[in-house]
Amino acid sequence: MAERLRILPLREAHRAAGARFAPFAGWDMPLQYAGIIEEHRAVRERAGVFDVSHMGRVELRGADVGARLRSITTANVASLEPGKSRYSLYCTEQGGIADDIIAYRLEADRWLIVHNADNAAADAERVRTVLGDAMTDIGLETVMLAVQGPEAAEALRATLGLDLESVPRHGCVELDWRGGRVFFGRTGYTGEDGGECVTDPATGRLLWDALLEAGVAPIGLGARDTLRLEAALPLHGHDISPATNPYEAGLGWAVGLKDGADFTGREALVALSERPQRRRLSCLRLLDRGVPRADYPVVDPSHSEAGAIAVLTSGAFSPSLEVGISMAYLPALLSDVGTHLAVDIRGRAIPAQVVARPFYQRRS
Secondary structure, eight states: OOOOOEEOTTHHHHHHTTOEEEEETTEEEEEESSOHHHHHHHHHHSOEEEEOTTSEEEEEESTTHHHHHHTTOSSOGGGOOTTEEEEEEEEOTTSOEEEEEEEEEEETTEEEEEEOGGGHHHHHHHHHHHHGGGEEEOTTTOEEEEEESTTHHHHHHHHTOOOGGGSOTTBEEEEEETTEEEEEESOOSSSSSEEEEEEOHHHHHHHHHHHHHTTOEEEOHHHHHHHHHHTTOOOBTTTBOTTSOTTTTTOGGGOOOTTOOOOTTHHHHHHHHTSOOSEEEEEEEESSSOOOOTTOEEEOGGGGGGOEEEEEEEEEEETTTTEEEEEEEEEGGGOSTTOEEEEEETTEEEEEEEEOSOSOOOOO
């Protein structure tokens, strides 16, 4: 029997906005509203709002939370000041990436950790093993809305009364709004400015309606994926996984070794940091028409008889660049920017070139 999908608290709001739903990570999620390309461009040119309530969320309380959390995270989260956030990883003892996370320090003794949806249960248990009752899983009792785009600042000012300039990049604040409490973190997953809001479902519905009334477009998972790929942001389970390590994924900056803290996977990561990586997560841009997809083979045209040198971890048509883009773990010797390769798309070798990360950068 198929597992029953979880339903978002704001499902009826999405239905009213014309959402088409699809299963994702055990949830029935809005895939698109007006259409993936139209929604993608709305975020790049104006502003969009995503319901990302499927993401895992745990709250931590206690004077020694930072030090205990540090024992399972690669980044030195213990050094975070209140009102700041940090991207980090959970790693296996072998140095593989079990998940990537955002840790927000709301107050000296209160934290919010956001996990990927597929890993939410395992991640919550991972945190509970070191924090016990200091952790509360709030994923099912809150909603999370991401507001992204060049006009996100104005939308947040018009709805929440929040001056985005008062919150530094990667900063976070809490505010009272219409009888509820709203957490806001200036973070996101699109390559655009904006932030992510966490609140109770009733307040979340009010905020969703207010954003749409302010002209912010509802955006589904389809556009979220093309937006994050243009920004070359890795997706766990595709571009990063327990089978990949932070250094080959280009995430070595998220591993803190200098503070000397002991954390899960440290010994393996020290060894990995001291030797050249045999492969690197790289960006490939097609030079001819075609739509690359995950698991398509990458070949070296100069040695085509050797077969695939890699497979794509992510791929899509880029609405902003109007070309096929993808990522893959390429052999280090073939990963330099400018290298010419090809992607096998249903038996056709489509020319491609290694390009710098990211594919797209927002307007300043």
